[in-house]
Amino acid sequence: MSRSLDRYKRPLLYVMSTVYLVAGVAHFLAPKPFERAVPPQFPRPLELVYLSGIIEIVLGVGVLCRRTRQVSAWGIVALLIAVFPANVHIATSDVLDEDLPPRVARLARLVALVRLPFQAVLVAWAWWYTKPIDDSQL
Numbered sequence: 001m002s003r004s005l006d007r008y009k010r011p012l013l014y015v016m017s018t019v020y021l022v023a024g025v026a027h028f029l030a031p032k033p034f035e036r037a038v039p040p041q042f043p044r045p046l047e048l049v050y051l052s053g054i055i056e057i058v059l060g061v062g063v064l065c066r067r068t069r070q071v072s073a074w075g076i077v078a079l080l081i082a083v084f085p086a087n088v089h090i091a092t093s094d095v096l097d098e099d100l101p102p103r104v105a106r107l108a109r110l111v112a113l114v115r116l117p118f119q120a121v122l123v124a125w126a127w128w129y130t131k132p133i134d135d136s137q138l
Helices: 002-006 009-029 031-037 045-062 069-082 084-092 102-127
Strands: none
Touching: 009 031, 009 045, 009 102, 031 045, 031 084, 045 069, 069 084, 069 102, 084 102
């Protein structure tokens, strides 16, 4: 099965990089929703939002570079684990109710709940790039 996935490894690398770059930039363009996602027991939520945005941008660029791909992929794995409490907070609290009409907030909460197990898929996707690979395979 992994051989059949190999042909997608290069395009999916660019997709993954773009996802983290866009998400990282979004932390700076619209920090308030990200700030509300930070669980209340974490200090300085705005600073954490900016820090995670910087990390996402750096890792998104890093996976594109052969020399930094493995360490950046491990960084994405670590980041996904680190932000999981925020995903749980979004799915289990009323933070979505503050900005959205009730009907949309219920749908958004359902999406947030579905995202929790999907986090494992994102971790597996990043982990795929932690193994040494020959760029000719990409």
